[in-house]
Amino acid sequence: MISGRTLPGLVAACLLAASPMGHAQSPTPPGPQGIVVPTVFPPFDANAPTCTPPPGLHRVLAFAQDNEREFMQGVARGLALAARDRGLEYRIALARNDAALMIEQVRQFRSAGVGAVVTAPVDPASLAPSLQQLMWGGSYVGAVVPPPATEILNAPQYLTGKVLGDAAAAYIRDRLRGRAKVVLLTHDSLQFLAPRFVAMRDSLKTIPGVTIVADLSPQTVNKEGGNAAMRTILLAHPTVDVVLGADTVVLGALEALRAAGKARNDQFLGGIDGEPEAVAEIKKGGPYKASISLASPIFAYALGQHAADWLEGKSVPQAMDILPSALSLANIARYEADVADPGSVYRDPVRRAEYLRMYGNICYDTRDQYVNFPWSSERRP
Template identity: 70%
Template structure:
């Protein structure tokens, strides 16, 4: 799960519970203490259908970036396949507008609301009221939700580091000078870089010449940090981090005449420019992506199941996928047809892992703590 998709909500994730507790309680508080959820049981008994709700899936969308456009596309496809209406309200990064959008959905008795929170603190009470009304509430990362999703951050970093390690062994003779452009100041994302260090530590010929967070997590920040690193370490073989900063590092390497096709630059996010660079077969070799159309199509299916009185997962892992020149075509095929992925259990399980069970009758068990499947 990349920075552009999840970092903002991570910054306020822990505060969401405070907002919920300050909100006048008109229903159950949900699960407020961390629990380990069992694997999802697709054969769990059905329960009552939520009464008096419109068969509508509504998306409270933070902005129009490509990742969120993919979320909207997957939700719309699921709604169409289940004969539901789909609506999207784009908040334009305005948290007050998003809260009002969700209040409007609730007044209209919308049966399912999916939110990509801008400010999880202010939005938590609105989501909680929507849960108490009986609607399905799905969120991208923060609680509260009847069904939320997250990316296992350690695994995300490990997937990228494993691809880099294989390249170092096979193409660089086991020796490499490595730069890690980190986000260690963001606790939510720090496990990614713990995983990278753990993997690289297994290669005795690897030297980490820089392990540092850029001042700004964007292409400019990555470029400025890389220029500084090159002053002391002019020859770099591997650069790892989020796509946006690694793309900036690539620009700095090119400007300094230090970019080589046998380098390994790899990032996390599946940014469009990173994908373009991978297809060029140059220094950029991999990007770890989280398929938004696939996971949102699953959320749309679960929303429809909820309205039909079925038991659905309480939480989902979005599993990281390593995009390389070899895997790109199959990934792009899956992105284009998330319904086909969902219908194929093996393909679906390569993208998603589901946990817990909840339905209308057990909605008091909604997740109201910052959930992760990883115990690190």
């Protein structure tokens, strides 16, 4: 098996961890350190008392965006729609996977008095001090997974991976006669996402005929990274039956399989994120069989609404779950309608509850209680 920890020679040189964690961490300036001990938050109370609107800040919602993969484009679209609906100016700062550039962009937001920032960090550790400075100054900070933030967004990562792993396991049993060569394209270097791959491995362990021939993290979490990883894997294992990972890297792996003439309609390629290109591949009825939706425009719209609430002195959630669901030909049409109009989903409590679950309460007056630990609602063994 090719492993991300035991790759020899050339493979080790070209298949590194998904997140560039080698940047030096800036010293944390003095100020409240937030909630650093893992805490179970109660359900969000939408009727919590209002408090002081943050003074001296502009009604601007900014997105510190790591890269342009489709999942993040969905985040950007949801934020833009929420900003439009709430009368906020909207800005994007694209870091293009450059951690140092993202730090500078966030510092510029602070200097400009931006009232709300949502971030998808390139390197969470090095960005953390800049985010803390924003929060100490009264700005709302929403984070897509890593702390620190006023509001942490996360998926139940083990459950997310289990939904995909179970779908793959069922396909192997029913369609591949219980035997399959499997590739896992992981993000194990990101502790926040690692549980989804633990779950996939747990699901696959239930089938004796499964061989995991590669278990590694592509150099970059995008199509190019997935394509490069798959090309290397095919040199050692020219026959692959199952590929699992994030949609963007699995789509890259599919490109490599097709280029090598190794793509087959009886393969099971499955990803996480519900990216539009993955949905399109599922509709074709080819190798791509499943995508676990995290509905990025819908959760982003919710973050944008919470940012506007914060600036008006309202209480907002400290944490929010994105609930995973497996997309299939039977439910794709409804899903596409929902992500096309996230505002209508957010305004409908029943529909919203299918995608999101909210916890805790925080506002400007209690901003010292920001989340500064890797939050998850899951309590798995």
